Amino acid sequence: MLKSALTAVAAFAVGAALMMPATGAARDLDEIIKSGVVKIGVNPNLPPLSSRNTKGEWEGFDIDIGKLLAAKLGVEAEFVPTDVPARVPSIISGIIDMSLGGLTRNSRRMKVIDYTVPLHTENMAVLLTDRIGGKLGKDPASWKELNRDDLTFVECRGCTPAQWVKDNLPNADLMLVENSADMVRTVAQGRADGLVANLDFYPVLLNNYPDTNWVILPDVIKTAYCAIGVAKGNHTLQSFLNIALWEIQSVGLHDQLWEQHYGIPPIVSVKAQPYF
Structure with missing residues (x-):
């Protein structure tokens, strides 16, 4: 239901823009x-x-x-x-x-x-916390191990990575927020398991949560x-x-x-x- 609603909203937004x-x-x-x-x-x-x-x-x-x-x-x-x-x-x-x-x-x-x-x-990669190992039973080595229905990813509305998650991790749930700071906060608080975002932006945002043990998967998804x-x-x-x-x-x-x-x-x- 969530994925269908997101698809409808995206189609409406593009259609409205095209008519302007x-x-x-x-x-x-x-x-x-x-x-x-x-x-x-x-x-x-x-x-x-x-x-x-x-x-x-x-x-x-x-x-x-x-x-x-x-x-x-x-x-x-x-x-x-x-x-x-x-x-x-x-x-x-x-x-x-x-x-x-x-x-x-x-x-x-x-x-x-x-x-x-x-x-x-921008160089896209997956950001997780060390909690992911307990959930999966092992530490993941690649984003390809994360297409599971017991995982939740958080992205910002309108971001390129949001569509990437829908296309490449279709079994995972997707939560949408307004900006990158909200994304990092949501993962730090445990309300989502991870996010896909620009690798270059991580250091500054992650410094706001020194008690969280962050994990960045080594396989960069793509360069945009x-x-x-x-x-x-x-x-x-x-x-x-x-x-x-x-x-x-x-x-x-x-x-x-x-x-x-x-x-x-x-x-x-x-x-x-x-x-x-």
Whole structure:
């Protein structure tokens, strides 16, 4: 019943997006420059990608990238809190001019928005706790051992890993929450057995639960490429951002910022590509 309901909701969401105007209220490059402000959608609670510090100031990899892009546009950056499920609708409706926030490229989204060249990668893996050994009778060595009806996974609505769990672990139950912090909290509290998410984001989130013994399965599921999302047909903004990213990536600045915020180099680095 749960899986049928999730399928219906997903189909409705994509269908509704497809019926919306291609560009909606989206602003092109000239309009953004004339306004003096670019509205950038960022995840409100996903450090070190983006979050607010104790002073209420934005910080993180996406924030630094957003500021660099705004400077190249010659405008101010306005960071708009945009949870995962709201990213594509916010682009389509013109609430934001562009979306960062770990927006992975896929053909489903490409029907309703456009992408820039890749900005960074995400490397999906399974996160569990040491409780899993007691439940399975042994410590699992691969995610392929987790397709069981006595296991529950938690994912955020609209995330690529949520669909992956449904496709590859169909016997497991799936719980949906609003953001990555909620996902980690749910597993730490024992309300779910594990989650599938971006391996690069784990260290910061897991530090909030020092009494939990976390287990990351060694077999990385896949590497996905994240890009900047813009409104469908907004080619002036898309082309500008591609050139701006080339300028940033050709000198390795994106990798420097990644290591500054994550403490490690990118697991899979995006190489500068001059052909768009």
